[in-house]
Amino acid sequence: MTLNDLSQIKETELFARKKIVLRCCMAAGCMSSNSQGVKEQLEKAVIDAGLQNEIEVRGVGCMKLCCEGPLVQADPQESLFIKVTPESAPSIIASLNGGKPDVNQSDPHAAFFAKQLSIVLANSGVVDPERIESYITADGYRALHEVLTENTPKETIEIMVNSGLRGRGGAGFPTGLKWGTVAKSPGTKKYVICNADEGDPGAFMDRSVLESDPHSVLEGMAIAAYAVGADQGFIYVRAEYPLAISRLQIAIKQAKIMGLLGSGIFETPFHFNVDLRIGAGAFVCGEETALMMSVEGKRGTPRPRPPFPAESGLFDCPTLLNNVETFANVPAIYRNGAEWFAGIGTERSKGTKVFALAGKIKNTGLIEVPMGTPLRTIVEEMGGGAPDGGKIKAVQTGGPSGGCIPAQHLDTPVDYESLGKLGSIMGSGGMIVMDDSTRMVDVARFFMEFCMDESCGKCIPCRTGTVQMHNLLDKILKRKATARDLAKLEDLCDMVRNTSLCGLGQTAPNPTMSTLRFFRNEYEELLQPDTLGTDRNAS
Amino acid sequence: MTAISNIEEKPVVKPVASGHASGDKRFKILEVHMKKHQFKHDALIEVLHKAQELFGYLEDDLLLFISSKLKLPPSRVYGVATFYHFFTLKPKGEHTCVVCMGTACYVKGADKLIEAVQDKLKIKAGETTADNKVSLLTARCIGACGIAPAVVYDGAVTPRQTPESTLEQINKWGQA
Amino acid sequence: MERLKIATVWLGGCAGCHMSFLDLDEFLIDLAGKVELVYSPVIDVKEYPEGVDVCLIEGAVCNADNLEILHKIRARTKVLVSFGDCAVTGNVPAMRNQFGLGNADNVLQRAYIENAQFNPVKPKADGIVPTLLERVQPVHEVVQVEYFLPGCPPPADRIKALLVQVLEGKTPKLEGPQLKFG
């Protein structure tokens, strides 16, 4: 494979391209509403109308507005058909010939789409995720070529540092710094791992990226591997995402056949292989040390850091761990330059962030916005506010590790620091909107139950503390608790947060603490008077 | 205190050198899969996935077979198999109803779906009906938040469920 | 100086803590000069009096009677001391909690029916036999407790150490092995 080969593939693809491309969403959301049947009927309708030479029906990845699926979009006319049924296929085809379609349509220029800025999702809903040629046509693997042939690993890392990209998995650690540490760690064997164990309930960005554009992740991993000096990569993906797994398998196979993975990539000495590892239902495996235990085929229990994975990780070798969205950003950064990327976003949070918008909101689906976009823009303009005349009460970010941001703080810009100040975190990008019918103590208990069930059991504060905190929240909800119990709960939150071994335990109290901070009255309304008698030395 | 010995007695079946004493072909397929992974210890989870795919669940005999082939102590295999929720050591019902309990589904009433099924079938989440017809399970977010609340009926993700639509599906299975 | 009004009470326990109290031996004579024992299983007073300064509570909270008197004690006493492991942790009486809901009935079944040599019958005379609680609790889960004196039973010297400090009006400070359970 050479640069020339890439260009030829692109030319061939463009030459064969038909006048109209009818994009049909084949991501998990729309597929659950029978988009497979829609696609088949569209293909049949094209043949029935004798338009095989005019129209191509293409299965693509996520088109973002999941609540209105199945989605079909015509390119270049851009009309966006929503809630498409297989029966309506002939009508859609007819409309492309000037007829009036008998299908609901949505405005592709509405705020939901217009306010987005796509870097990670640029190919999502455009390329066919099951054909590597489709990715190459969108200039895929050019960045890898450029890096391998024009940059030293050191320069590659410098570009990453200059871009200002920070880890999209939650904590926001500077990616370039991480790469640099792994590169500098002594050792001949190094690994690159892509964390695709998207465990936060309410988050589905990574699933969409893997289903819609798997090659961007592979290309990102390959560039990272070159930069840090690794020759083996693993993608650790949840078993709950069968479609993402199968698309990744196809992508890896195609990349190997084309020589974009394997040995001597682009006729350089660089060789790199990627294997899939399928998770088996353990949220804690999203924690990096637990994830590595799981890749090694063991119980996914975390271990104390230091040593950090960058020094001693998988099989005790230096290991680079980044999440799906981080890797998906990589090819675009090398294609367009670090300055381009650093020009997007805020002072300390660069680029864009993908969010999965869900909950009590009109438009649910995927959005990608520049860092620093106010929450209000996302929730009210793009999301369209609460459905059925409800009032938005809070936005939950960061899943079980995050917090609830109350409506009065909707003008907060979305970046790592601002969300942190409100006691929440960016997290991986789940954004659940809650309206005034949501009881916040109930939400806190829901997340605590989650953490209790997902605790690995290794360290005492997390294993037993989450049980006690859950019981206290339950007691409060059942109107059996007193102010003394609430004090106990707060004390435990502080202790579990500070003493737990890994991120799961350390952040398990976050939803409780943030709801206590902004919605304390909801807790206090449920408390009973204390009957224990005088409290002489409250402990 | 009085000793409560309520541990089940389990028969120990010794695996034989190649294949399995029972002659069940699936053991052979599993062994080929292990060979593909060069019987490496770190392939344990992949092997358990395959075993569950072949047998439906992981019984002791099967775990023992895996442990002897991968040369891992049985306690390690059992420890891993019980750590991950995806693996099940008991047979599942003929049909499975997996209610997603992710946050988005929860705030849109997934708990009501579970309650409805629990009331109807008189089983709790994680259990199977006495006639082995239906297993009720919960999932920690299947990533279909845009179409919440979602339920997976026998592997098919179904969007925007209500207690009524869920019970309708359960009733269909009851008649089959 | 007026003598401190002291009470001791025996809830769900084996009386071992009270035995240990009697092991205070000659210190009991000192004590008698400093305190007035106003309520105790070892003296004949039927009603828990008002205005008690210190009450040592032996035993876990097991039945309706325990609960009732405990609330009375709390209302009429300045300083409560959980006296021994049963009061502090629930200890042996609380082991029936392990058997979950309905354990109270099972306990009676086991004691009065299965183990009976003669006349197997469950005690159930209303108003005479107190109802067992569903869950045995340590004292501090029911009322506020000031000080804790663990031990099964707490040895006499440990009881003495605590009492001396309480009598002097100090906050008792027990440390190290003096806090040993069991």
Add this chain to the structure above:
Amino acid sequence: MAAKTLTIDGKQISAEEGETILQAATEAGVKIPTLCHLEGVYDVGACRLCLVEVKGTPKLLPACTLKVAEGMEVSTDTERLRKYRRMTLELLFAERNHVCAVCVANGHCELQALAYELGMDHVRYDYIFPRWEVDNTHRLFGMDHNRCVLCGRCVRSCWHIEGAGTKNVSGRGARSKIITDLNQPWGNSESCTECGKCAMSCPTGALFRKGSTVAESERDRTKLEFIVNAREKKQWNA
């Protein structure tokens, strides 16, 4: 080996490179409470009792796995640490059924000793009262899961010192349980060598040698150290 100079609780000490804070502190006569730590097997940093404060680091770090570094300033006994340690113990006592009065380890129990050393005079959290089994099927040893604190010392000594791999942990979270082979009755175990190292390493009364009285149940941990020294450091040759 290079020496490192650091301070522990204000005391200036020097330690060998590669040593843990726990080792360095012990040598300097500073006692840090531990539960999952056992001489002779590797450390896992799980019980969180040995957490210490290190100047310049916002997070509390376990002394058993933290390596000494030049100029480190470590505090092992602050009010905050004491509070957390006591809470950790209370959580443990509430988790399963630790009734000292009727325990074979009464008087020789590390959990019991930690409780009084750290001033735990009562437990503020609701006792859970789970119902775990007692496995008395082995001819020499017994296991009462009600008294297990899941420190994993038995598992590590079985794997690391004896090399049998009989014991492991099954399940997760509060449902974690120490198992024998495929969660079988211990008496049926094919892999158990009956060496008794697990019982020797247990800090509580969960694992015990049958037939010994309370007075005799003191564990001789030096035996474990002796074996490890003999094997790994080849301190004696036949």
